[in-house]
Amino acid sequence: DAGITQSPRYKITETGRQVTLMCHQTWSHSYMFWYRQDLGHGLRLIYYSAAADITDKGEVPDGYVVSRSKTENFPLTLESATRSQTSVYFCASSEGQEDQPQHFGDGTRLSIL
Amino acid sequence: AQSVTQLDSQVPVFEEAPVELRCNYSSSVSVYLFWYVQYPNQGLQLLLKYLSGSTLVKGINGFEAEFNKSQTSFHLRKPSVHISDTAEYFCAVSGGYSSASKIIFGSGTRLSIRP
Numbered sequence: 001d002a003g004i005t006q007s008p009r010y011k012i013t014e015t016g017r018q019v020t021l022m023c024h025q026t027w028s029h030s031y032m033f034w035y036r037q038d039l040g041h042g043l044r045l046i047y048y049s050a051a052a053d054i055t056d057k058g059e060v061p062d063g064y065v066v067s068r069s070k071t072e073n074f075p076l077t078l079e080s081a082t083r084s085q086t087s088v089y090f091c092a093s094s095e096g097q098e099d100q101p102q103h104f105g106d107g108t109r110l111s112i113l
Numbered sequence: 114a115q116s117v118t119q120l121d122s123q124v125p126v127f128e129e130a131p132v133e134l135r136c137n138y139s140s141s142v143s144v145y146l147f148w149y150v151q152y153p154n155q156g157l158q159l160l161l162k163y164l165s166g167s168t169l170v171k172g173i174n175g176f177e178a179e180f181n182k183s184q185t186s187f188h189l190r191k192p193s194v195h196i197s198d199t200a201e202y203f204c205a206v207s208g209g210y211s212s213a214s215k216i217i218f219g220s221g222t223r224l225s226i227r228p
Contacts, residue, residue, distance in 0.1 A: 043218040
Protein backbone atom coordinates (compact mmCIF):
# COMPACT_ATOMS: atom_id res chain seq x y z
CA ASP A 1 0.00 0.00 0.00
CA ALA A 2 1.16 3.52 -0.70
CA GLY A 3 2.02 5.51 2.36
CA ILE A 4 4.66 6.32 4.89
CA THR A 5 6.09 3.64 7.14
CA GLN A 6 8.16 4.04 10.28
CA SER A 7 10.16 1.32 11.98
CA PRO A 8 10.46 0.18 14.64
CA ARG A 9 7.16 1.20 16.27
CA TYR A 10 8.65 0.80 19.74
CA LYS A 11 12.25 0.85 20.90
CA ILE A 12 13.93 0.70 24.28
CA THR A 13 17.64 1.40 24.56
CA GLU A 14 20.23 2.65 27.01
CA THR A 15 21.98 5.97 27.31
CA GLY A 16 25.06 6.24 25.14
CA ARG A 17 23.84 3.77 22.54
CA GLN A 18 23.37 4.62 18.90
CA VAL A 19 19.89 4.09 17.54
CA THR A 20 18.44 4.62 14.08
CA LEU A 21 14.80 5.22 13.30
CA MET A 22 13.69 4.38 9.80
CA CYS A 23 11.21 6.16 7.56
CA HIS A 24 10.07 5.07 4.11
CA GLN A 25 7.52 6.73 1.81
CA THR A 26 6.06 5.47 -1.44
CA TRP A 27 4.65 8.72 -2.86
CA SER A 28 7.96 10.07 -4.20
CA HIS A 29 7.36 13.25 -2.23
CA SER A 30 10.33 15.55 -2.43
CA TYR A 31 10.13 16.79 1.17
CA MET A 32 10.51 14.68 4.29
CA PHE A 33 10.49 15.71 7.94
CA TRP A 34 11.30 14.36 11.38
CA TYR A 35 9.43 15.60 14.44
CA ARG A 36 9.43 14.72 18.08
CA GLN A 37 6.28 14.92 20.14
CA ASP A 38 6.49 15.58 23.86
CA LEU A 39 3.78 16.43 26.36
CA GLY A 40 3.35 20.19 26.56
CA HIS A 41 5.49 20.88 23.50
CA GLY A 42 3.35 19.60 20.65
CA LEU A 43 5.37 18.73 17.57
CA ARG A 44 8.89 20.06 17.19
CA LEU A 45 10.80 19.82 13.95
CA ILE A 46 14.17 18.07 14.24
CA TYR A 47 15.40 17.94 10.63
CA TYR A 48 13.92 18.12 7.19
CA SER A 49 14.98 17.30 3.67
CA ALA A 50 14.00 19.02 0.43
CA ALA A 51 15.35 16.25 -1.82
CA ALA A 52 17.88 13.44 -1.89
CA ASP A 53 21.21 14.62 -0.47
CA ILE A 54 19.68 17.90 0.80
CA THR A 55 18.97 18.19 4.51
CA ASP A 56 18.54 21.09 6.91
CA LYS A 57 18.13 21.67 10.62
CA GLY A 58 14.81 22.29 12.27
CA GLU A 59 14.02 23.65 15.71
CA VAL A 60 15.71 20.94 17.84
CA PRO A 61 18.52 19.26 15.82
CA ASP A 62 21.14 18.76 18.55
CA GLY A 63 22.02 15.11 19.16
CA TYR A 64 20.48 13.89 15.90
CA VAL A 65 21.87 13.04 12.48
CA VAL A 66 19.94 12.46 9.25
CA SER A 67 20.77 11.32 5.77
CA ARG A 68 18.82 11.02 2.55
CA SER A 69 20.63 9.02 -0.09
CA LYS A 70 17.34 7.97 -1.73
CA THR A 71 14.15 10.00 -2.15
CA GLU A 72 12.00 7.41 -0.40
CA ASN A 73 14.10 6.94 2.76
CA PHE A 74 14.94 9.38 5.53
CA PRO A 75 16.58 7.70 8.54
CA LEU A 76 17.11 9.53 11.82
CA THR A 77 20.08 8.54 14.00
CA LEU A 78 20.71 9.31 17.63
CA GLU A 79 24.48 8.91 17.80
CA SER A 80 24.69 8.70 21.61
CA ALA A 81 21.24 8.51 23.11
CA THR A 82 20.34 10.55 26.19
CA ARG A 83 17.30 10.31 28.46
CA SER A 84 16.06 13.67 27.23
CA GLN A 85 15.60 12.08 23.82
CA THR A 86 12.89 9.78 25.15
CA SER A 87 9.94 10.78 23.00
CA VAL A 88 7.59 9.80 20.22
CA TYR A 89 9.14 10.44 16.83
CA PHE A 90 7.11 11.12 13.71
CA CYS A 91 8.24 11.14 10.13
CA ALA A 92 6.25 13.05 7.53
CA SER A 93 6.43 13.79 3.83
CA SER A 94 4.94 16.37 1.50
CA GLU A 95 5.19 17.75 -1.98
CA GLY A 96 6.69 20.81 -0.36
CA GLN A 97 4.53 23.65 -1.57
CA GLU A 98 3.01 25.90 1.08
CA ASP A 99 -0.53 24.80 0.33
CA GLN A 100 0.22 21.09 0.54
CA PRO A 101 -0.37 19.19 3.78
CA GLN A 102 2.10 16.81 5.33
CA HIS A 103 1.46 13.06 5.53
CA PHE A 104 2.54 11.35 8.73
CA GLY A 105 3.72 7.92 9.71
CA ASP A 106 2.36 6.20 12.82
CA GLY A 107 5.37 7.13 14.93
CA THR A 108 8.16 5.43 16.86
CA ARG A 109 7.94 5.43 20.64
CA LEU A 110 11.52 5.58 21.90
CA SER A 111 12.46 5.05 25.53
CA ILE A 112 16.01 5.64 26.71
CA LEU A 113 16.90 4.17 30.08
CA ALA B 114 8.34 34.61 13.90
CA GLN B 115 5.07 32.93 13.15
CA SER B 116 3.26 31.07 15.87
CA VAL B 117 0.06 29.15 16.42
CA THR B 118 -1.80 29.23 19.71
CA GLN B 119 -4.36 26.68 20.71
CA LEU B 120 -6.11 28.26 23.62
CA ASP B 121 -7.32 25.08 25.31
CA SER B 122 -5.11 22.12 26.10
CA GLN B 123 -8.10 19.95 27.00
CA VAL B 124 -11.79 20.15 26.11
CA PRO B 125 -14.27 17.75 27.74
CA VAL B 126 -17.64 17.50 26.00
CA PHE B 127 -20.70 15.30 26.34
CA GLU B 128 -21.60 13.05 23.44
CA GLU B 129 -23.92 14.71 20.87
CA ALA B 130 -23.05 18.19 22.20
CA PRO B 131 -21.44 20.81 19.95
CA VAL B 132 -17.75 21.63 20.28
CA GLU B 133 -15.42 24.43 19.28
CA LEU B 134 -11.64 24.11 19.42
CA ARG B 135 -9.91 27.46 19.27
CA CYS B 136 -6.86 28.40 17.24
CA ASN B 137 -5.16 31.75 16.71
CA TYR B 138 -2.12 32.48 14.57
CA SER B 139 0.27 35.38 14.54
CA SER B 140 0.76 36.39 10.91
CA SER B 141 -0.79 39.29 9.06
CA VAL B 142 0.31 38.11 5.65
CA SER B 143 -1.38 35.43 3.58
CA VAL B 144 -1.08 32.01 5.13
CA TYR B 145 -2.49 28.56 4.68
CA LEU B 146 -4.22 26.94 7.63
CA PHE B 147 -4.74 23.33 8.55
CA TRP B 148 -6.36 21.20 11.22
CA TYR B 149 -4.95 17.75 11.88
CA VAL B 150 -6.35 14.98 14.10
CA GLN B 151 -4.29 12.42 15.99
CA TYR B 152 -5.95 9.28 17.29
CA PRO B 153 -4.19 7.27 20.03
CA ASN B 154 -0.99 5.58 18.86
CA GLN B 155 -1.27 7.01 15.37
CA GLY B 156 0.26 9.80 13.37
CA LEU B 157 -1.49 13.03 12.42
CA GLN B 158 -4.14 12.99 9.70
CA LEU B 159 -5.38 16.00 7.78
CA LEU B 160 -8.87 17.04 8.86
CA LEU B 161 -9.29 20.13 6.67
CA LYS B 162 -7.39 23.01 5.16
CA TYR B 163 -7.96 26.63 4.22
CA LEU B 164 -6.09 27.90 1.18
CA SER B 165 -8.26 30.72 -0.16
CA GLY B 166 -11.83 31.54 -1.10
CA SER B 167 -14.75 30.76 1.19
CA THR B 168 -13.87 31.34 4.81
CA LEU B 169 -15.93 28.35 5.92
CA VAL B 170 -14.10 25.13 5.23
CA LYS B 171 -15.64 21.68 5.56
CA GLY B 172 -13.55 18.67 6.42
CA ILE B 173 -13.90 15.00 7.15
CA ASN B 174 -16.02 13.48 9.92
CA GLY B 175 -18.45 16.43 10.00
CA PHE B 176 -15.90 19.01 11.14
CA GLU B 177 -15.70 22.53 9.78
CA ALA B 178 -13.55 25.55 10.46
CA GLU B 179 -13.96 29.24 9.87
CA PHE B 180 -11.12 31.50 8.82
CA ASN B 181 -11.34 34.96 10.35
CA LYS B 182 -8.60 37.21 9.00
CA SER B 183 -9.36 40.22 11.22
CA GLN B 184 -9.14 38.09 14.35
CA THR B 185 -6.37 35.85 12.97
CA SER B 186 -8.36 32.82 14.05
CA PHE B 187 -9.22 29.45 12.56
CA HIS B 188 -11.55 27.76 15.03
CA LEU B 189 -12.69 24.18 14.50
CA ARG B 190 -16.32 23.23 15.12
CA LYS B 191 -18.60 20.23 15.06
CA PRO B 192 -22.33 20.51 15.78
CA SER B 193 -22.65 17.09 17.44
CA VAL B 194 -19.69 15.02 18.61
CA HIS B 195 -19.39 11.26 18.82
CA ILE B 196 -17.29 9.06 21.09
CA SER B 197 -15.10 8.28 18.09
CA ASP B 198 -14.05 11.95 17.92
CA THR B 199 -11.94 11.46 21.04
CA ALA B 200 -8.48 12.48 19.86
CA GLU B 201 -5.94 15.26 19.92
CA TYR B 202 -6.40 18.07 17.44
CA PHE B 203 -3.63 20.25 16.05
CA CYS B 204 -3.95 23.57 14.29
CA ALA B 205 -1.14 24.42 11.87
CA VAL B 206 -0.06 27.26 9.58
CA SER B 207 2.25 27.45 6.59
CA GLY B 208 3.38 30.26 4.32
CA GLY B 209 3.79 33.80 5.52
CA TYR B 210 7.11 34.23 7.28
CA SER B 211 7.93 30.55 7.55
CA SER B 212 9.92 28.65 4.98
CA ALA B 213 7.95 27.37 2.01
CA SER B 214 8.28 23.80 3.14
CA LYS B 215 7.55 24.15 6.82
CA ILE B 216 4.37 23.94 8.80
CA ILE B 217 4.13 25.45 12.27
CA PHE B 218 2.01 23.37 14.63
CA GLY B 219 0.11 24.42 17.70
CA SER B 220 0.57 22.53 20.94
CA GLY B 221 -2.65 20.54 20.49
CA THR B 222 -6.07 20.28 22.12
CA ARG B 223 -7.15 17.01 23.63
CA LEU B 224 -10.86 16.42 23.00
CA SER B 225 -12.48 13.96 25.38
CA ILE B 226 -16.06 12.87 24.83
CA ARG B 227 -18.18 11.79 27.77
CA PRO B 228 -21.12 9.43 27.21
